[in-house]
Amino acid sequence: xxxxxxxxxxxxxxxxxxxxxxxxxxxxxxxxxxxxxxxxxxxxxxxxxxxxxxxxxxxxxxxxxxxxxxxxxxxxxxxxxxxxxxxxxxxxxxxxxxxxxxxxxxxxxxxxxxxxxxxxxxxxxxxxxxxxxxxxxxxxxxxxxxxxxxxxxxxxxxxxxxxxxxxxxxxxxxxxxxxxxxxxxxxxxxxxxxxxxxxxxxxxxxxxxxxxxxxxxxxxxxxxxxxxxxxxxxxxxxx
Numbered sequence: 278x279x280x281x282x283x284x285x286x287x288x289x290x291x292x293x294x295x296x297x298x299x300x301x302x303x304x305x306x307x308x309x310x311x312x313x314x315x316x317x318x319x320x321x322x323x324x325x326x327x328x329x330x331x332x333x334x335x336x337x338x339x340x341x342x343x344x345x346x347x348x349x350x351x352x353x354x355x356x357x358x359x360x361x362x363x364x365x366x367x368x369x370x371x372x373x374x375x376x377x378x379x380x381x382x383x384x385x386x387x388x389x390x391x392x393x394x395x396x397x398x399x400x401x402x403x404x405x406x407x408x409x410x411x412x413x414x415x416x417x418x419x420x421x422x423x424x425x426x427x428x429x430x431x432x433x434x435x436x437x438x439x440x441x442x443x444x445x446x447x448x449x450x451x452x453x454x455x456x457x458x459x460x461x462x463x464x465x466x467x468x469x470x471x472x473x474x475x476x477x478x479x480x481x482x483x484x485x486x487x488x489x490x491x492x493x494x495x496x497x498x499x500x501x502x503x504x505x506x507x508x509x510x511x512x513x514x515x516x
Contacts (some may be wrong), residue, residue, distance in 0.1 A: 278329065281338045288376075295333035297380035297512060298373050299325045300366075302396065304343035304387035307351035309437035309457040309481040312445055314353045315341065320417055320441070321386030323448050327501045328508070335378065340365065343385070344392035347464070348436075350474040359395045366399040371406065380411045380511050384504070388418035388435070413511050420500045428495055431484040433461070438483020440496065447493030459484035 278291045280298075303318025313319070318339050325336045345356035357365075370381050381403070383396050393416055400414040421429075421440055431439040437457065445453050462477040470476065 278333070278335050279326075280335055291333070291335060292377045295335060296378050297333075297382070297508060298335035298337055298378045299328070299382040299384055299508075300337040300369065301325050301339040302343060302383060302385040302387060302392075303339055303341055304345055304389075304392070305341055305353070305355045306343070306345050306387065307348050307353050307437075307480040308441060309479060309485065311454045311457045311485060312437050312441060313449075313452045316437070316441055316445060317343070317386035319386070319449055319452075320444050321384050323444075324386075324417060324497065324500055324504060325384060327497065328504050331501075331505055332508070334508070337369070337373070340369075343387040344389060344395055345387075346389060346391055347462075347473055347477060348480060350472065351477075351480050359391060362392070362395045363399045363402075366396060367402060367406070370399075370403050370410070370412075374407050374410055379409050380508075381413070382504075382508065382511065383412070383414045385414075385416045388416040411511050411514075413507060415507070417500055420503050421496055424499050424503050425496050428492055428499075430487045431459075434483030434487075436480075436482035438481055438485050439487040439492075440483065442485040442488035443490065443493035444496060445493070446488055446490040447497060450490065456485050456488075457481050459486060 301321035303321050305314050308316040318341050322339050329336050342357045345354050348354045396414045400412045434440050460479045460481040464476050
């Protein structure tokens, strides 16, 4: 059930079937010279919609902005502060709770460390604020690394490389502008730098030349299957 397309009567009727909502989090962030700025959001929404075909599930309108640190010096990256993301997440979940929803999946297509830590922190606060809420926080990248490692040829592929290029070749091939050079950035260990693009000029972390639409389809199938299992656990499990 795509919340953006529901009427208020349809939303109320949906609550009779399901009390679970998946909120897709993404980013507006560079993804090399070949992938769109909305890549992370597109991936999260695709997985959410695929899962919703299999089971009753509310899909919230996506959050298109995230916390972006390493890529903020690249053209097109527009991020938010951690406090902004946390406040927005808590406000949205609290209002869904007020509307009657009880199970919340915060699924992020953007896997930045600070971004994910903020969502996790938000989830912990929500457990304290909402006595009947059950919350899951995870990134798609986490599921891919855990359940698709045999499909990935590139070691430590993580951003606009083999994985994400394969995903977009499968789901949105019309938005893929060719390919890009493989890149493996090396930031100074423990030292923060102002000019991050100096250490990461092309905005790729991995090898997009290893990508294929078939591989993207296989990755999505496994992620959808694992996410469906996680939702089962969330809806039926106990703390």
